[in-house]
Amino acid sequence: MRATKQKIMKSAKQKTPKMEAEFLKNLPSEIVIEILSRLPLRTIGICRRVRKSWRDLLGTREFADSHLSKSVQGMVVCTEFDNYEVFAFEDGLDLEDPKRRYREFTSFDCSELGISICNIKGSVNGLLFLNPLSSISDAYYICNPITREYIEFPYEQRLLDEDFNGTVNYGFGVSKVSGQYKVIKTVHVNKSICHVYTLGTGKWRRIPAGPPLGDNKNSSGAFLNGCLHWFVDDDEGSDLISCFDLETETFSMFAHPPLPLSKRHQVIVALGDYLCICDNTDENEIALWVMKEYGNDKSWTKEFVIRKGYRYCRGRPSGIVYPIKLFEDGHVLMTWEDRCKEFSMLYYSNKAKTTAEVHGVFGISSRMQAMPYTPSFVSLKSFPKEDVSLFR
Incomplete structure (x- = not known):
């Protein structure tokens, strides 16, 4: 049997x-x-x-x-301008179990794109917008680390109609209705000039510019709700945020919360479904402001006041904090750039009300960028008029 x-x-x-x-x-x-x-x-x-x-x-x-609708937001980290790693978050980044904080699922090197060093200027639906730092480069890149595809598209200096030595701001996002992916470049010399590159068209277009944007090296255009957001130039004491609608390609403005006059120590980011501002003016603490109702400037709320912790640089605790993710339980993941230009990853525990450095994954780097990243299989081959290449 x-x-x-x-x-x-x-x-x-x-x-x-x-x-x-x-x-x-x-x-x-x-x-x-x-x-x-x-x-x-x-x-x-x-x-x-x-x-x-x-x-x-x-x-x-x-x-x-279908995959993108179910994909869970992770994080992309770039160290030394050229090494990129994509991570998934696990278990809410539980500090009590360091082995279950992160899971790397892919990586790549800028040299595989035929370029040396880049800044991440945007991350949308699995696509990264990269800006080469070389002074001789006139090209930009969009890549998908999951599909291993990238495109290169140049920006012609003649579009400015004059020698340029002014303020530059970038943005990258996708329109809500048409689903078009667009790169925005605004420059300001004696006047503001704005150009748009729509993926799949193969060319830049000039559009009516909005207000002059601030010279804030800490923030790229924060993408949320189909719009890009920057601080307005604060030389005259402006307390406004510029909002660019990617569908209509028009600018509007609304007020930000009460902040110090200079915005050089503020960072504007999108965390989940909220527009947030991280105020780094204080040497020892950061204030994280959250817009509870998008577009309603009366809904700004100071959600957290977080101690930075101490790493002394020439005898002074200091630094600029870049929020990366706001978890549902109130924990915050962020990078910290100190005055010595060294970067590390910090984690604020809303339960313990303490900030700790995340060890064993990133360490301290002379240069680090981190940004939310949602893995996707959006193929760059789906955009006509783009020359798609592959990297390993």
């Missing part, structure tokens, strides 16, 4: 793979997309190599949209 049972079980195991393959083969493509889009990233990569039909489905816009 036992032998018969074992024979039946063995037979069932032998048939299972074929039965499963036939079952999946006969499913409608929309069901297969729904199933595959729920798998972990590494498993999706394996599925690419299992069946040609799956590989084809995984390359469609339908799959990319």
